[in-house]
Amino acid sequence: MRNNLWLFCLGWLFTASLQAQQLPTDSIYSFTLDEAIEFALENSYQSINARRDVAKALKRKWETTADGLPQISGVIDYQNQLKQPVTPLPGEIVGGEPGTFVPVVFGVKQQVSATATLNQLIFDGSYLVGLEAAKSFLQFNNDSEEKVQLEVRKGVINAYGSVLVAQESVKILENNVKTLEKNYQETLKIFENGLAEEEDAEQLQITLLQIKNQLSNAERLQKIALQMFNLAIGVDVDSNTTLADDLDSLTMKNMDESITATPFILENNVDYRLAYLLTEQRRLELKLEKSRALPRLSAFINYGTSAFDNDFVFLDSETPWFQSSVLGASLNIPIFSSLRRSARTQQAKIAFEQSNTEFIQAQQQIQLQYNSAISDYKLSIENFDTSKQNLSLAERIEKKNQIKYSEGLASSFDLRQAQIQLYSSQQEVLQAMLDIINKKAELETILNTPQNNK
Numbered sequence: 001m002r003n004n005l006w007l008f009c010l011g012w013l014f015t016a017s018l019q020a021q022q023l024p025t026d027s028i029y030s031f032t033l034d035e036a037i038e039f040a041l042e043n044s045y046q047s048i049n050a051r052r053d054v055a056k057a058l059k060r061k062w063e064t065t066a067d068g069l070p071q072i073s074g075v076i077d078y079q080n081q082l083k084q085p086v087t088p089l090p091g092e093i094v095g096g097e098p099g100t101f102v103p104v105v106f107g108v109k110q111q112v113s114a115t116a117t118l119n120q121l122i123f124d125g126s127y128l129v130g131l132e133a134a135k136s137f138l139q140f141n142n143d144s145e146e147k148v149q150l151e152v153r154k155g156v157i158n159a160y161g162s163v164l165v166a167q168e169s170v171k172i173l174e175n176n177v178k179t180l181e182k183n184y185q186e187t188l189k190i191f192e193n194g195l196a197e198e199e200d201a202e203q204l205q206i207t208l209l210q211i212k213n214q215l216s217n218a219e220r221l222q223k224i225a226l227q228m229f230n231l232a233i234g235v236d237v238d239s240n241t242t243l244a245d246d247l248d249s250l251t252m253k254n255m256d257e258s259i260t261a262t263p264f265i266l267e268n269n270v271d272y273r274l275a276y277l278l279t280e281q282r283r284l285e286l287k288l289e290k291s292r293a294l295p296r297l298s299a300f301i302n303y304g305t306s307a308f309d310n311d312f313v314f315l316d317s318e319t320p321w322f323q324s325s326v327l328g329a330s331l332n333i334p335i336f337s338s339l340r341r342s343a344r345t346q347q348a349k350i351a352f353e354q355s356n357t358e359f360i361q362a363q364q365q366i367q368l369q370y371n372s373a374i375s376d377y378k379l380s381i382e383n384f385d386t387s388k389q390n391l392s393l394a395e396r397i398e399k400k401n402q403i404k405y406s407e408g409l410a411s412s413f414d415l416r417q418a419q420i421q422l423y424s425s426q427q428e429v430l431q432a433m434l435d436i437i438n439k440k441a442e443l444e445t446i447l448n449t450p451q452n453n454k
Contacts, residue, residue, distance in 0.1 A: 029235060032244040033160050036233055040156045041149055043234035050148040057141035064134040068127050071119045079111045080312075108308040115304035122298055122329075125291030133284045140277045147270045152232070153450055154441045159229040161437040164247040165430045166222035172426050173215040180208040180419070183402075187412070203412035207419055251433040254440040255381055259447070264370050266363060268448045275362035282355035286348040292334065292341055299329040366446070373443040380435040387425065387432040394418075394425040 031039065041047055084105050091100030121127060184204040191201045227237040235241070266272050303325045313319045334341070401418040404410035444450060 029239060029241045030244055031160075031233070031241070033157065033250060035244075036160055036229075037153050037156050040152050040233040044152050044156075044232065045234055046148050046152050047234070050145040054138075054141045054145050057138045061134040061138050064130045067130070068121050068124075072116065073119070074114070074116045076114045077112070081107075081109050084109060109310040110312055110314075111306065111308050112314045113304060113306035115302055117300055117302035119298065119300045123294075124296045124298075125294035126288055129284055129288045129291050133281070133288075136277060136280050136284060140274065140281075143270055143273045143277065147274065150270060150445045150448065150450065154445050155232045156229075157441040158438050159225070159232040160243060160245070161247075161250065161434045162225045163222070163229050163243055164245070164250065165434045166218065166225040167243075168247050168430055169218045169427065170215065170222055172430075173211060173218050176211050176419075176423060176426075177208070177215055180204065180211055183415075184208050197412075200412035203416045207416050211423065247430075247433055251384070251436050254437050255384075256440075257378070257381065259440070259443060259449070260374050260378065262447055262449070264367075264447060266366065269366050269446060270448060271366055272363065275359050279352075279355040279359045282348070282352040286345070286352045289341070289345040289348045292344075295334070296332040297329070299327075301325070301327045370443075370446050373439070373446050377436075377439040377443050380432065380439040384429070384432040384436055387428040391422075391425040391429050394422040398422040 084107070086103045086105055088101035089104050090096075090098075091102050092098050094102050096102060184201065187201045187204055191198055226241060229243075230237045230239050230241055303323070305321045305323050307314050307319050307321045309319065398415075398418040398421070401410050401415045405412065405415045
């Protein structure tokens, strides 16, 4: 029998191993930016936990509500007095001598009782405040989930743009390496023929080595950027993911200055609503402290049955069971607490006033964030226009120096300076394009336009 069991286990493990080997080990994804955002809002780690927070808040709301609904509990007791207590009685009761005592055992040895009790809260000020607070808590979690969605969206946009910039950077550096390699080989041949200085080849070699290092680093950063994107959307960091949008079209799509004319409605900002709910929480805490001075009224009714005997006969049908029932009410009236309740109420009132001040400060900070985001977005567009002009000028300067160098009218040092200026301008354009995408996302987050457009 044991051998058969081992054979069964081994067979099962072998089958499971084959099935596991047949499963795909790599997932392939392809996303436009909009598709990536939609995917992340459903599958990112932050979004998943935000939905769980809302689910917990719903359960907590019901937990608070249930406190005011009927509560039923049951109790079953069994007692077996292994050594029954003895009570001494005066001897004259049974005809004995005065001054003597007779040991008597009262009751039976075994007892079973079962009781069911229904409790009902009739009035409690703190319960009413708790219901209101549970509703506010649920709203807070809903708004928190909305904030998470906005942050996930912004994070995906930033990660998507970073991957595109990294890819473009690799392409540009690869082209630069090819051009430099060609220039270096040509100059090296000229030097070997005695028609150029060795320094000319060395200057080009320095630039070539630097650009090769930058290319190696850019390739590593490209891989890291893609892994960060995978993490942002909620897939395995090593997943095979491709991006369907290109950097140029995405930049042009985000160069829409009409968003700067969008009216800024403070109440639509999720940070404003969260700050308001924190103020509301302090108000409810003050209301709770005031409610502690109100009476608390509750009622209960129970029904029980019990049986007694010296032997365990409680499962026999002939055993007599004795019924009992009690109806009662309890009214708890706070009278005097040596001003303890008053002190707690005053503390809650001060905390409420503090929260109102913090709420005003939060509104000012949100307005400042909006003004700063508008300025940063406009600056990113201006920087992009400037960087494009600078790139065009740098390309012309580098081309002129290439011609001059080939004709012996410019030194290798002049050519190297022009090349470095060109490469710097190329990276500035890429960074300017990424800034436009990111600053637009930041402004949209403050305006809450993704949620308002749903």
